[in-house]
Amino acid sequence: MNTLKSFSGGFRKAADVKKTIAVIYFITLLLGLALAIPFESQISKAAGSRMQIYSLLKDFDFTAYGDFMNFHSELVNSFLSVITWFAVFYILFTIFFTGGILRQFTHTELHPGIRNFFSGSAEFFSRFFRLAFYILLLQFACFLPIAIIFSILFNAMQKSSAEPALFTLLAVWFSVHLLVFLLLTIVSDFAKVRIVKKDSEKVWMEIKTSFSFVIKRLHKLLPLYFMIIAVFIAGTAVYLAGDSLIGAYNNPTVLLMLIIQQIYIFFRLFIKTWILGSVYMFESVQEEKSPAELREEYVN
Amino acid sequence: MLKKQAACILILLVIFCSSISAGMSDKEPLSPRIANYTISAKLDASRKIINGQEILRWRNTSNNRIEEMQFHLYLNAFKNNRSTFMKESGGQLRSIYIDTDDKNSWGFIDIYSVKKADGTDLTSGIRYIQPDDGNAEDQTVISLQLDKPLDPGEEITLNIGFQSKLPRIFARTGFAENYFFAGQWFPKPGIYEYPGIRYAEKGMWNCHQFHANSEFYADFGVYDVSITLPSDYIVGAVGELQKIQKNSDGTTTHIYRAEDVVDFAWTASQRFIPVEDKWQDVKIIVLLQPEHFAQAGRHIIAVKQALSYFDKHLGKYPYPTITIVDPPLNALGSAGMEYPSLITAGTIWGLPEGIRFLEMVTVHEFGHNYFMGLLASNEFEEAFLDEGFNQYYETRIMDQAYGRKTGYIDFWGFRAGDFEISRQMYAAMSNPKIAEIVRPAWGYSAGGYGPLSYGKTAVVLKTLEGLVGIKTMDEIMKTYFERWKFRHPSLKDFISVVNEITNKNHGTAFGSGMDWFFSQTFYGSDICDYKLSSIKNNKIVRLTGYFEGKSGRQFSSKGKEDNPEYESVVTAARIGEIKLPVDVLVHFEDGREVNEKWDGQSRTKEFRYKGRSKVLWAKIDPAEKIPLDIDRINNSMTTEPEGGVFAKYAAKLLFWLENVMLSFSILF
Numbered sequence: 001m002n003t004l005k006s007f008s009g010g011f012r013k014a015a016d017v018k019k020t021i022a023v024i025y026f027i028t029l030l031l032g033l034a035l036a037i038p039f040e041s042q043i044s045k046a047a048g049s050r051m052q053i054y055s056l057l058k059d060f061d062f063t064a065y066g067d068f069m070n071f072h073s074e075l076v077n078s079f080l081s082v083i084t085w086f087a088v089f090y091i092l093f094t095i096f097f098t099g100g101i102l103r104q105f106t107h108t109e110l111h112p113g114i115r116n117f118f119s120g121s122a123e124f125f126s127r128f129f130r131l132a133f134y135i136l137l138l139q140f141a142c143f144l145p146i147a148i149i150f151s152i153l154f155n156a157m158q159k160s161s162a163e164p165a166l167f168t169l170l171a172v173w174f175s176v177h178l179l180v181f182l183l184l185t186i187v188s189d190f191a192k193v194r195i196v197k198k199d200s201e202k203v204w205m206e207i208k209t210s211f212s213f214v215i216k217r218l219h220k221l222l223p224l225y226f227m228i229i230a231v232f233i234a235g236t237a238v239y240l241a242g243d244s245l246i247g248a249y250n251n252p253t254v255l256l257m258l259i260i261q262q263i264y265i266f267f268r269l270f271i272k273t274w275i276l277g278s279v280y281m282f283e284s285v286q287e288e289k290s291p292a293e294l295r296e297e298y299v300n
Numbered sequence: 301m302l303k304k305q306a307a308c309i310l311i312l313l314v315i316f317c318s319s320i321s322a323g324m325s326d327k328e329p330l331s332p333r334i335a336n337y338t339i340s341a342k343l344d345a346s347r348k349i350i351n352g353q354e355i356l357r358w359r360n361t362s363n364n365r366i367e368e369m370q371f372h373l374y375l376n377a378f379k380n381n382r383s384t385f386m387k388e389s390g391g392q393l394r395s396i397y398i399d400t401d402d403k404n405s406w407g408f409i410d411i412y413s414v415k416k417a418d419g420t421d422l423t424s425g426i427r428y429i430q431p432d433d434g435n436a437e438d439q440t441v442i443s444l445q446l447d448k449p450l451d452p453g454e455e456i457t458l459n460i461g462f463q464s465k466l467p468r469i470f471a472r473t474g475f476a477e478n479y480f481f482a483g484q485w486f487p488k489p490g491i492y493e494y495p496g497i498r499y500a501e502k503g504m505w506n507c508h509q510f511h512a513n514s515e516f517y518a519d520f521g522v523y524d525v526s527i528t529l530p531s532d533y534i535v536g537a538v539g540e541l542q543k544i545q546k547n548s549d550g551t552t553t554h555i556y557r558a559e560d561v562v563d564f565a566w567t568a569s570q571r572f573i574p575v576e577d578k579w580q581d582v583k584i585i586v587l588l589q590p591e592h593f594a595q596a597g598r599h600i601i602a603v604k605q606a607l608s609y610f611d612k613h614l615g616k617y618p619y620p621t622i623t624i625v626d627p628p629l630n631a632l633g634s635a636g637m638e639y640p641s642l643i644t645a646g647t648i649w650g651l652p653e654g655i656r657f658l659e660m661v662t663v664h665e666f667g668h669n670y671f672m673g674l675l676a677s678n679e680f681e682e683a684f685l686d687e688g689f690n691q692y693y694e695t696r697i698m699d700q701a702y703g704r705k706t707g708y709i710d711f712w713g714f715r716a717g718d719f720e721i722s723r724q725m726y727a728a729m730s731n732p733k734i735a736e737i738v739r740p741a742w743g744y745s746a747g748g749y750g751p752l753s754y755g756k757t758a759v760v761l762k763t764l765e766g767l768v769g770i771k772t773m774d775e776i777m778k779t780y781f782e783r784w785k786f787r788h789p790s791l792k793d794f795i796s797v798v799n800e801i802t803n804k805n806h807g808t809a810f811g812s813g814m815d816w817f818f819s820q821t822f823y824g825s826d827i828c829d830y831k832l833s834s835i836k837n838n839k840i841v842r843l844t845g846y847f848e849g850k851s852g853r854q855f856s857s858k859g860k861e862d863n864p865e866y867e868s869v870v871t872a873a874r875i876g877e878i879k880l881p882v883d884v885l886v887h888f889e890d891g892r893e894v895n896e897k898w899d900g901q902s903r904t905k906e907f908r909y910k911g912r913s914k915v916l917w918a919k920i921d922p923a924e925k926i927p928l929d930i931d932r933i934n935n936s937m938t939t940e941p942e943g944g945v946f947a948k949y950a951a952k953l954l955f956w957l958e959n960v961m962l963s964f965s966i967l968f
Contacts, residue, residue: 031961032958035953036954039953053933054942054945062705062721063723066724067932068933069728070728070931087963090965091965128968131968135967136967139967159477162590163591163650167650250944254944261951261954272965
């Protein structure tokens with residue numbers, strides 16, 4: 001029951017802060033446009049009047065793509081290398097806005113305004129930065145022994161095993177990594193909620209408390225996360241189907257493709273906020289005492 | 301005692317095989333049958349050793365008295381890290397490395413006895429030679445001093461006792477656990493070339509050391525081979541299986557015969573699943589790994605496509621069988637290789653249908669039965685004659701069977717034709733001018749061997765096809781095949797056929813022949829690049845101002861220009877050094893088109909037009925007959941650019957950047 005309540009409650013929480021999500025989306029869009037617009041300008045300058053390149057509009061043309069890259073790969077690669085830096089910056093941005101969203105969750109009765117969002121973001125940034133750092137260290141500390149064990153196994157099997165056995169080993173390896181990653185992500189999410197709700201400065205202690213909290217309730221939390229991930233997968237499937245249907249072979253369809261892509265990006269941000277909302281609700285529900293517990297408290 | 305018993309069994313088997321071969325039906329030989337073998341091989345599966353007894357009957361077809369014979373001992377390339385192969389390759393082939401710390405990874409071949417039929421022992425006349433690089437530590441070629449010279453027309457019979465230690469597979473041959481692939485496993489004479497064979501100006505041995513980039517070169521002959529190994533092995537080999545004989549010691553002897561072939565290889569594994577089919581009168585045998593069984597159909601369809609295409613466009617496949625070997629994952633070093641009537645393909649479990657690597661390898665390796673197996677060119681000195689020519693046919697077959705734009709891959713929106721991939725092998729080189737095609741296999745600079753001998757050669761042949769037309773091209777190739785099959789052609793022999801057929805079909809349209817084409821493309825390292833430089837549409841302005849006329853000074857003005865005239869100039873340029881005749885298609889606003897011909901000689905060429913309609917766009921080589929042009933993007937130009945394609949890819953970049961950022965944010 002807690003799981004379903006948190007699932008639906010989390011959706012409502014996310015819906016309550018949809019304006020904030022829209023702000024985050026527009027900032028994300030601006031960051032993307034900061035690269036996409038100069039990219040468009042550069043490649044059209046390089047090949048604007050060359051008709052061979054237009055075959056890439058209708059469909060992928062390997063010769064046109066290959067010949068373009070042979071002479072302009074430095075241009076394209078220079079943009080691609082910047083993407084990594086944007087991605088690193090975006091992690092900091094995510095750390096920043098998470099505090100704001102959670103502050104809005106705690107003060108929903110006061111109308112979650114944008115000012116509230118930014119002040120919350122600034123207030124919790126340093127704590128969340130430390131939280132991110134500790135979680136990253138934990139991820140690395142868990143991944144390394146798993147990677148070492150599985151790579152030893154893989155090397156031992158490589159000389160004598162056929163592909164199905166090796167692929168199975170790789171699938172198990174990947175699954176173990178994924179589960180560990182998921183577990184630490186859940187711990188991190190609960191730690192974030194606790195830091196904001198309790199206004200706690202003790203980041204490492206909140207991680208420890210969240211860890212034991214999560215372990216005790218893993219049988220309820222995993223289904224919660226899996227349900228939201230299932231929604232994400234379904235949404236992605238819808239996007240992919242739409243993208244292949246549209247084709248993007250002329251100006252109107254390119255515009256349509258762009259709109260659908262941006263809807264999908266907004267959807268991803270909504271999913272991320274929904275997870276936070278669900279964790280917030282779950283944590284709140286767990287804190288509620290039953291009538292029997294309240295009576296006992298009163299009697300005592 | 302055991303050794304003596306083993307030797308007796310081997311000798312008995314050799315006599316047995318000789319008697320079989322003596323009684324074989326003597327259909328007309330297809331080849332000169334200069335080197336004929338009766339080999340008895342016994343595999344020690346646990347020690348990875350083949351004990352062999354070889355009877356070689358070799359005929360001197362030259363006019364010279366021959367005092368020595370030269371042999372290839374290819375397996376000695378894997379003896380230690382001082383061989384020429386290991387030094388040149390760094391211990392790898394196609395990025396698969398030898399495990400130098402594992403004693404069992406190394407391989408070699410020892411000849412312990414060479415005797416003539418009359419019993420004369422020639423063993424002491426063996427010495428290692430290094431005709432290519434003087435590397436005294438390379439033992440892949442031996443010279444065998446004969447006790448008396450071999451006269452012209454005379455045949456010598458040699459009994460050679462040898463032992464081959466197979467390496468762990470990383471470069472075509474060897475073992476991987478209980479899978480064996482025996483390629484280049486026995487002593488093999490080189491070719492005695494003399495005037496009339498390739499470029500020989502006098503009689504001498506052509507017997508190169510084994511190099512990192514080279515393959516092989518041998519005479520045609522008949523092979524009678526018996527292979528004895530544990531009974532639980534399934535065997536495949538070049539030629540036709542004659543008999544299977546169970547022995548009392550738990551081994552089985554498989555006896556094969558192959559006629560008019562240049563090589564003999566065989567394979568054995570306890571895990572093979574054989575699948576058979578037929579194409580006309582050719583028996584198809586596929587030896588599959590159990591985990592690849594679901595891909596049997598793909599192998600068979602691909603080889604049938606190849607059989608059918610070559611039969612129609614080049615010539616008849618002369619052998620009764622074709623065996624396709626599917627190596628296991630840990631033996632992929634033996635994949636993608638060719639032997640007469642036996643090829644190794646290569647795949648992985650679960651390979652999607654849209655990724656046609658398996659089909660490409662099968663078609664390519666089968667094609668080598670023609671280029672190398674029948675047109676037995678020298679793979680050391682003219683590797684491009686088999687690799688590049690075969691690559692050209694591979695692209696034709698794959699693109700016809702699976703689509704010009706999807707022949708190689710059609711998967712999740714990424715598509716590429718086989719010829720497109722082959723062209724990019726060359727066009728995407730960081731320095732396409734690094735070398736000319738014509739050089740020995742070991743003479744290419746780092747990274748040049750593959751792109752030039754495979755990719756560029758295929759592209760040059762496709763360009764030749766574009767120039768002379770597909771009908772003439774097919775006639776050229778068919779003539780070349782029929783004239784030179786079961787012989788050793790050279791590039792000059794091919795050029796001679798090209799000149800003969802183009803002169804016959806096209807007269808002097810290309811000059812007195814096509815030597816100018818080959819001198820630029822095969823013998824030169826320059827590039828071909830034509831560019832549409834500019835399109836100018838200049839409005840023709842009527843007379844304005846004061847002019848002196850018969851009736852005195854008069855004023856003229858522009859007036860209203862309802863229907864102006866234009867002088868249009870389309871400028872094409874030759875950026876590369878290769879000069880080829882090209883078409884230029886010019887398209888006007890009113891829909892009219894003009895197809896211009898340019899001999900491609902000068903640096904620039906202007907095409908001028910006068911009329912009421914402007915030039916809208918122009919394209920050099922609109923029919924894409926010149927794939928050698930290294931940059932097709934600059935071949936065209938329009939005066940009305942479209943922005944759609946750039947917006948599409950900018951939108952894609954935006955989307956993927958946003959996704960990357962959001963994916964990284966999962967870390968928090």
